[in-house]
Amino acid sequence: EAGVAQSPRYKIIEKRQSVAFWCNPISGHATLYWYQQILGQGPKLLIQFQNNGVVDDSQLPKDRFSAERLKGVDSTLKIQPAKLEDSAVYLCASSRRVGGPNYGYTFGSGTRLTVV
Amino acid sequence: KQEVTQIPAALSVPEGENLVLNCSFTDSAIYNLQWFRQDPGKGLTSLLLIQSSQREQTSGRLNASLDKSSGRSTLYIAASQPGDSATYLCAVRDETSGSRLTFGEGTQLTVNP
Numbered sequence: 098e099a100g101v102a103q104s105p106r107y108k109i110i111e112k113r114q115s116v117a118f119w120c121n122p123i124s125g126h127a128t129l130y131w132y133q134q135i136l137g138q139g140p141k142l143l144i145q146f147q148n149n150g151v152v153d154d155s156q157l158p159k160d161r162f163s164a165e166r167l168k169g170v171d172s173t174l175k176i177q178p179a180k181l182e183d184s185a186v187y188l189c190a191s192s193r194r195v196g197g198p199n200y201g202y203t204f205g206s207g208t209r210l211t212v213v
Numbered sequence: 214k215q216e217v218t219q220i221p222a223a224l225s226v227p228e229g230e231n232l233v234l235n236c237s238f239t240d241s242a243i244y245n246l247q248w249f250r251q252d253p254g255k256g257l258t259s260l261l262l263i264q265s266s267q268r269e270q271t272s273g274r275l276n277a278s279l280d281k282s283s284g285r286s287t288l289y290i291a292a293s294q295p296g297d298s299a300t301y302l303c304a305v306r307d308e309t310s311g312s313r314l315t316f317g318e319g320t321q322l323t324v325n326p
Contacts, residue, residue: 103256128312139217139302139316140257153313188256192312201247202304202314204257 101205109211115177122191132188219317234288236303249302293324
């Protein structure tokens with residue numbers, strides 16, 4: 098099966114600018130996740146969707162971050178305005194369904210964001 | 214709140230050596246534990262997934278064990294190769310945080326030719 102697709106692979110922006118990342122999960126995977134990985138740390142969940150509904154966004158900085166998943170397939174994550182501390186790798190992942198905790202995750206290659 | 218710790222943070226070994234990476238977690242009420250590999254600048258590749266009812270999983274030269282009651286998992290790599298050089302992350306999916314994975318900070322492995 099095709100993997101989780103993410104774009105762009107790299108992005109460099111100045112602070113206070115806006116940026117958007119795109120993710121296409123594995124076909125048939127109802128659950129989609131966005132994780133933030135700061136250099137030297139493990140990934141941290143930002144937001145979780147099941148189909149096109151938000152299940153968990155408790156760790157999303159809502160004053161500057163937003164995400165949507167139209168039609169329960171593709172998803173975009175936006176940062177506006179960006180801060181220096183947002184420099185990180187943004188990882189998208191999908192799994193079959195939130196009701197099936199025994200399923201594993203599949204991650205995309207990530208988008209490396211550098212804010213200068 | 215679940216916390217995951219990985220020891221050591223970094224490990225350097227000569228090629229051919231067998232090695233063990235350690236992962237511990239504070240809340241034993243987990244659904245499963247997953248080991249991932251991350252190459253520099255890349256995403257995460259799933260290596261092994263162990264369900265809470267299982268004791269171990271094997272894939273090629275990799276063997277992962279799980280002791281749920283003590284909150285520990287190990288990843289055993291046999292006959293290490295330079296191509297095994299990467300960061301290894303463990304993550305748990307527990308009953309109190311739903312589908313969220315809680316990650317450790319990883320072990321950076323270097324296998325020297």
